[in-house]
Amino acid sequence: MTEYRIASIPGDGIGVDVTVEARKVLDAAAAKHQFGLQWTEFDWSCERYAQTGAMMPEDGVEQLSAFDGIFLGAVGFPGVPDHVSLWGLLIPVRRAFAQYVNLRPVRLLPGTASVLANRSADELEMVIVRENSEGEYSEVGGRHNKGQPGEFALQESVFTRVGVERIIRYAFELAKTRTGRVCSATKSNGIIHSMPFWDEIFAEISAEYPEVRGEQCHIDALAARMVQAPDRLDVVVGSNLFGDILSDLAAAVTGGLGMAPSGNINPPGEYPSMFEAVHGSAPDIAGQGIANPVAQILAGAMMLEHLGEKAAAGAVNAAVEKVLSEGAVATPDLGGKATTTELGSAIAEAL
Ligand code: NAI
Ligand code: MG
Numbered sequence: 422m423t424e425y426r427i428a429s430i431p432g433d434g435i436g437v438d439v440t441v442e443a444r445k446v447l448d449a450a451a452a453k454h455q456f457g458l459q460w461t462e463f464d465w466s467c468e469r470y471a472q473t474g475a476m477m478p479e480d481g482v483e484q485l486s487a488f489d490g491i492f493l494g495a496v497g498f499p500g501v502p503d504h505v506s507l508w509g510l511l512i513p514v515r516r517a518f519a520q521y522v523n524l525r526p527v528r529l530l531p532g533t534a535s536v537l538a539n540r541s542a543d544e545l546e547m548v549i550v551r552e553n554s555e556g557e558y559s560e561v562g563g564r565h566n567k568g569q570p571g572e573f574a575l576q577e578s579v580f581t582r583v584g585v586e587r588i589i590r591y592a593f594e595l596a597k598t599r600t601g602r603v604c605s606a607t608k609s610n611g612i613i614h615s616m617p618f619w620d621e622i623f624a625e626i627s628a629e630y631p632e633v634r635g636e637q638c639h640i641d642a643l644a645a646r647m648v649q650a651p652d653r654l655d656v657v658v659g660s661n662l663f664g665d666i667l668s669d670l671a672a673a674v675t676g677g678l679g680m681a682p683s684g685n686i687n688p689p690g691e692y693p694s695m696f697e698a699v700h701g702s703a704p705d706i707a708g709q710g711i712a713n714p715v716a717q718i719l720a721g722a723m724m725l726e727h728l729g730e731k732a733a734a735g736a737v738n739a740a741v742e743k744v745l746s747e748g749a750v751a752t753p754d755l756g757g758k759a760t761t762t763e764l765g766s767a768i769a770e771a772l
Contacts, residue, residue, distance in 0.1 A: 434702025436494020442765025476509030518692035531746030533676030551664025606659035679713025
């Protein structure tokens with residue numbers, strides 16, 4: 422029997438609640454499809470930061486390198502600045518393991534009231550391919566003249582040819598397996614160095630794929646199109662910042678953050694990939710037992726698919742769809758009264 426070693430990092434807030442439920446569902450899928458999931462849990466979080474001054478131990482990344490996959494809840498909690506939680510755990514892992522693709526599939530699931538009420542599930546099927554290792558999320562820059570009238574902050578973006586080429590190529594390869602359309606998020610009218618560079622590389626790679634229709638769209642217009650004409654979008658590729666914003670928007674138009682999964686993927690498979698929900702630790706509802714576990718469960722299905730367990734991944738997706746379409750067990754964000762545990766258990770049982 423194949424055994425996969427998975428590092429589980431529940432993190433903070435609802436990250437903890439939804440990870441428990443997702444593990445339950447994934448264990449049920451593993452039992453049914455005859456493979457093993459050997460979980461190792463890490464307490465890396467803002468709580469750990471408050472106690473020890475670090476989100477994870479110094480050799481954290483090294484410890485994770487031994488695993489087949491990393492399953493992350495969410496990090497971030499009031500009292501710990503968000504840049505500390507992000508740069509102390511998530512970003513070092515994404516970069517050390519060259520998880521340069523952040524893949525965010527978007528679907529309208531049954532039983533979900535989309536803000537775009539008359540749209541069908543087909544029209545609202547998209548995938549956001551977000552650059553995950555460079556771009557606007559860079560450490561280059563600084564704060565100067567602190568406390569002086571001339572105080573200023575400088576934040577540089579980093580766009581490398583290697584980094585831009587590989588993410589755009591990933592998007593085109595993905596489009597070949599889907600509807601054959603890629604839309605690139607740009608803003609080369611306002612951002613005059615990095616975005617024209619991005620556009621040039623997009624045009625070069627587009628020429629290598631005559632069978633895929635590539636187009637570019639300024640980020641502001643693209644945001645409007647995602648709401649007004651989502652049927653005209655399928656694979657959307659964007660820089661780190663643009664991809665981040667668009668994926669929350671895409672989640673919102675298809676039923677909310679509680680339903681949106683995400684994978685931080687190292688395409689060559691040299692390092693473990695990491696799977697998590699798009700949402701954060703939601704301090705506003707943490708500890709109430711009402712977070713929707715679907716996003717984390719679907720992130721788990723993405724992890725199974727990545728590990729090569731396609732049948733089990735399909736079974737998890739089908740179980741989620743079954744429970745949501747029946748509508749009897751739904752968390753408050755879906756208009757119901759069920760708890761996180763009740764929805765997680767219903768999905769595990771449906772398996
Ligand atoms: P958030 O995603 O945590 O919450 C945004 C809103 O969506 C809140 O009203 C929340 O209640 C709701 N929501 C999110 N997930 C839900 C779920 N599963 N079920 C029901 N409702 C849900 O984003 P926010 O408030 O901007 O950030 C909170 C903290 O999370 C911050 O510290 C932030 O840095 C961190 N964060 C961490 C991420 C990660 O670990 N990858 C990603 C995004 C934010
Ligand atoms: Mg985000």
